[in-house]
Amino acid sequence: MIRSILRNHASLSIVQGLPQAEHDSEVVWLEVNAPTTEESTSLQRRFGIETAPKSSSVVEDGNFLYMRSKLLALGGNGTPSFGDVTFALGEQVVAILSDDADFRPFEVALQRLHRKPASTHSPKGVLRVLLQMANDGADAVIDRIADELEKSTEEIDEISDGYDSSGKELGVPDLIETMRSLNEKEELISLCIEALLSLARAVRYLSGEVDNVSEAELQAVVNELAADVAGVKEHAYFEHEKVRYLQNGVTNILNVKQNQIVKIFTIITAVFLPPTLVGTFYGMNFAVMPELSWEYGFIYSMGLTLTAAILPLVYIKRKGWLR
Template sequence: MTVLHPSEKLTRLPDDIVWLDLIDPTRVEDSYMEQLLQISIPTRDDLKDIEPSSRLYIEQDSVYMTASLVWKADSKQPELTDVAFILTGNRLVTVRYADPRSFSLFIAALGRVPTDVRNGKTLLSHLLETIADRTAEILEMTIARIDRLSSDIFRDRDRRRPPKFLEGKLADIAENHRLIGKVRDSLGSLSRVLTFLQNTPMLHTDEDAEKLCKTVARDVATLSEHAGFVAGNISFLLDASLGLINVEQNAIIKIFSIASVVFLPPTLVASIYGMNFRAMPELEWSFGYPMALLAMVVSAIVPFFFFRWKGWL
C-alpha cells in the first residue's frame, strides 16, 4: 500500500495505485487530489447532506456514493460517520473523517485480493463486504449484551437485589437501543448504496465485482431484518423492566397501605379513650389502662392475620 503526502507534488498517479484513502483531509489536500484526479472531492459538510441526490450521483463518468457507517461501536457513545466512495476510472477513492474498524479490517485482509484483479470496482465490493461483516459482528455483540441483561433482570428475582437495580439496567438497555438504532441507519444507508451501485453501467463491466455486490446486498437485507428483530427484543426488555419496576413500587405501596389499615383500629381505640367526657365508666376502672392496651393489640393482630389468610401479605 502506497501512502501519499501533500509534500509529494505528483503530477500523475502511478497506474498501480488503485485505492486512495483520504483520512480527515484538509482543504489543501482536497484541492491537491482534485487537481491530481481531475474530480471534485466532497468536503465534510458535503458528506453531511442527507439529500439522496447529494449522496448518490454520477458526475463526469465518476460514481459518487456516501454511506453512514457505525463508529465507536465498542464504546458507550456509538456514532455514525459519513464516508464517501468514489469510483473514477480504474480507481477507488474513499473520503472519511473518522476511523471505522471495518477499514482497518479491510486493510489487514487486503492481501487476500489477488493482485491481477485489483481495481476500484473489485476493491469497493470487498470493502463493502467487510463493512457488512463488521456490522454483523456488532449485531452479535449487541445480542450477547441483551442476553446478559435479560438474565440479570429475570434471573433470581426471589433474591434480594440492591435498590434501584432495575433503574441501573434501564441505562444499559438505552445504550444497546441507541447502538441498534445506529446499526439500522447504517444498514439502510448501505442498502441504498448497493442498489445504486448495481444500477451503474461501470459495475457491469466487472462480472466478479457485480456478483459480489449482489451477495453483499442480500447480506445487508438479511442483517436489516435481524436488526429489526433485535430492536423488538430490546423494546420488550425495556417494557418488561418498566413493568417490574412498577411491580416493586406497587409492593412497597401495598405494604404501607396494609400497615395503615392494621394500625387504624388501635388508633380508634386510643382516640375513644382519649376523650375528655366525664361519663366514661372505663376511666374509673383500676384495670382500664391494661384493658385499653389489650384492645389495641387485639384490634391490630386480627386485621394482620386476616390479610395473611387472604394472601395479601
Template sequence: MLRAYIREDDRLVATDLDVTSVPPEAERAVWYNLTNHTKAEDQFVESCLGIDIPTRAEMDDIEPSARLYSEDGAEFMTITALSNADTEEPQKTPISFVLRNNQLVTVRYADPRPFRLFERLCTRPTANPYTSGEKVMLGLLEAIIDRLAQLLETTGDEIDQISREVFRNKTRNVTRKARDLQEIIERIGKKGDVLSLARESLVSIGRLSSFHQTSDRGDPRMLKELRQELKVLQRDAAALSDHAAFLNTKINFLLDATLGLINLEQNKIIKIFSVAAVVFLPPTLVASIYGMNFDFMPELHWTVGYPFALGLMILAALLPYLFFKRKGWL
C-alpha cells in the same frame, strides 16, 4: 490526511503523495483515502480526478438525492458508518465513496475499525487482488458488513444475558433489586442505541448497492463477478438489517418487562404502607376515644382500664392483619 494506494502486481502499496504537485505515480493510484483532510489535500485529489470532493455538510445531508448521485462521469455515494462501537459512546459518521475511471476516493472524518483492517488486507498479496477502485469499494463495504455482523452477534449474546438477569433475579432485598433493574435499563438503552446505529448503517449500504447496480457508468464490460459480489453484499445487508430489527424488538420487550418489574416492586412497597396504615387505624381510633376529656368515662376509673385499652388496641390491629393474611393480600 491523504494516502494513495498504487497497484503493484497483485497488491496495493500505500504511498504518501506530495500535494504540492501531481507526481506521475498519482495516475496509477487505485484508491485515494482522505481522512480529516486539509484543503490542499482536497484540491490535490480534485485536480487528479477532475471532480469536486463532497464537503462535510454535503455528506451529513440525509436526502437520498444528496447522498447518491452521478456527476461529471463519477458516482458519489455516501453511507452512514458506525464508529467507536467498542466504547461507551458509539457514534455514526458519514463516509463518501467517489468512483471515477475505475479510481476510488473515500472521504471520511473518523477511523472505523473496518478501514484499518482492510488497509492491512489490501496491501498483502491475495488470491483476489484489488485491481480497481470498484473492487476496493466492494472490499471496504464487505469489511464494514462483516464488522456489523460481528457487532450484532455480540449484542445478541449480551441481550440474552440481560434477559436472564431480568427474569431470573432472585434477590430478596427490595432496594438492591430495584438498583439492579435500574442498571439493567441503562444497559438496555445502550444496546438499543448500538442497534439503531447498526441498522441505519446497513440500510445506507443497501441503498448504495442498489444505486451502484442500476447506475449507467458507460462501461459495457462491467465484470459479471463484481455485480454478483454487489448482490451478495446487498443480500447480506438486508439480512443483517432484519436481524437488527429482531434484536430491537427484543430490546423493547426487555425494556417493557424491566419497567413492569420495577412497577411491581414499587407496588409492593406501596401495599406495605397501605396495609400498615389500615392495621394501625383501629388502635389509633381506640387511643383517640380514650384520649378524649370527658368527665364521665367509666373505664378511666377501672383498675384494669389501662390493660383493657391496650388489649383492645392490640386486638384491633391483629384482626385486620389476620384478615389480610387469609385473603392473600400480604
C-alpha cells in the same frame, strides 16, 4: 489527511498523503479524512474528486459516483463508533471521504486486499471489499449487542425473582438501571439499522455500476454482498424487537413492584388505623374515664389496641391481599 494505496504489479503499498504525480495511475484507493484546503485542491486537480458536502445521498457528476453512507465500526477497546462517509467511485480510483479526522473504519482493509489481490484490479472490486468490511463491522457490533442482551435477560430474571445470585435483594432502583441500559442498547441498534440501510443503498448502486457480461464474477460477489447486508439487517431488526420486548418486560415488572410497595403501605395503614383510633380515644381529656381506676385498665387498653390491629390483618389475609 490523506492516505493513498497504490498497486504496483501484484503488491500494494501505502503512502501518507498523495503520491508523486507520476504514480497517480497506480493509485487504487484514497482515504481522505478532514482534508485541508490544499489537499482538496490537489484531489480536484489530479483526480477530479470533489470533497465538498453533497446535496443528496447519491450524486453523479460524470467522473465519480458519490454515495453518502453512515458506517459503524468496533474499536480496539470494544466501543462502537459511528461516522458519515462518502464513497466516490470512479473509473480509475475509489475514494472514501470523511469530515472526521479520527473516524477510520477501514484500518485493516489493506490486510484483506493483500489476501485477495484480484479485488484491486478495478475500483469497483476495491469498493466491494470496503463495503464488505463495513457490513462485517456492523455484524460485529450487533453480535456484541446480542451478547449484552443475554446478560440483561439474566438480570431481569433475577430482579423479577427479587434476589440476585449472592442473595442481595433487588428492587426498583435495579430495574431503573436495567431500563436505562436497555434504552442505550435500543438507540445503538437504531443507529446500526440506519447504517445498514445506507450500506444497502451503496451496494445497490455499486451493483448498478457493474457490467453483468464483462464483470460477471464481480457481479456474483456483489450479489452475495447484497444478501449478506440483508441478512445482517434482519439480525439487527430481530435484536431491536428483542430490546423492545425486554423493555416491555421491565416496565411490567416495575409496575408490579411499585404496586406491591403501594399495597404494603396500604396494608400497614389499614392495620394501624384502628389502634390509632383507640389511642385517640384515650388521649382525650374527659373528666370521667372509668378505665383509669380499674386494676387491670392498662392491660384492657393494650388488649383492645392489639385486637384492633389483629382483626384487620386477619381480614386482609383471608382475602388473599398479602400474596
